Amino acid sequence: MAAVDLGAHPGHLARRLQQAHTLLWSTLVSEETTSPQFAVLNTLVETPDIDQRTLGERVRLDRSTVADVVARLARRGLLERVRDPLDGRRNVLRLTMEGAGVHRGLAARTEAMNEVFLAPLEQAEREALLGLIARVADAAEKVRDRR
Amino acid sequence: MAAVDLGAHPGHLARRLQQAHTLLWSTLVSEETTSPQFAVLNTLVETPDIDQRTLGERVRLDRSTVADVVARLARRGLLERVRDPLDGRRNVLRLTMEGAGVHRGLAARTEAMNEVFLAPLEQAEREALLGLIARVADAAEKVRDRR
């Protein structure tokens, strides 16, 4: 009797948004490479020779998930993972030629996909949505870090 | 060099938002029962004797995931899963007494959590955020259904 309206719950909406995006990504951008994988490739483009922990901080993936994603990309030959000779605890990551090529292709198609994804919104609404999500996510992530 | 700013990508923001919510949920609402599990319990409160497929449509989980989530809740004794005598393909789901009790407790704590989650936003902004997400998600889900 005390049932609640899930349509007003941000958590439920966040999950739906994320699921909808994943589905659209797989049809419009790539079936092989996922959105988190693209985030990793993209970070490696701007910061070569990064280690897994720092990479995880940038793309917001925990140490375990980074290891998984990186392992998959390495298996496909899109990046190299080498033990850092200067610090034997770290893995140094770097894109291969092929990885850079894959990133280029995905970056282009991602732009197109974003257009489709946000199509129901006016320009001002798109900026508002992204800004609001960023503020909520930033605040929640700060709570986590303070621990 | 062609690296992209992930902060402007709705997919990346959607993932961050969902992750942040999951984390906050586990600290403020429950460690045992997840947000999707609550969505299932909640649907069973308003619609007893529902089958898994219909349930999945309501909470936006595919058939496999529904089966997983329902199995976990059944294992904990929060719901009963019985073969429908009128249609041998379906499982009929119904909350147990304990399941109803768990739902009551979660519903209260969920309200409190939503307040914390949306704390960085003004009232008008909260409504705007939820409305914008719903529009984008609705549109994307329609694309999927049309298949």
Added chain:
DNA sequence: CGGGAATGCTCCGTGTACTGACGATTCTTT
């Protein structure tokens, strides 16, 4: 310099989330 603390990674267990293949059941159409 030497020993304890901190750090980076891996491995394991659990929980979403989806697709494809399959089996059982029911429905439809003739």
Added chain:
DNA sequence: AAAGAATCGTCAGTACACGGAGCATTCCCG
């Protein structure tokens, strides 16, 4: 009534996502 189509659920495989335990390495302090 029987063949074929549609439906519901399960199972296997893959990919994120997280916490805890454990290991090797490095850092820091006395």
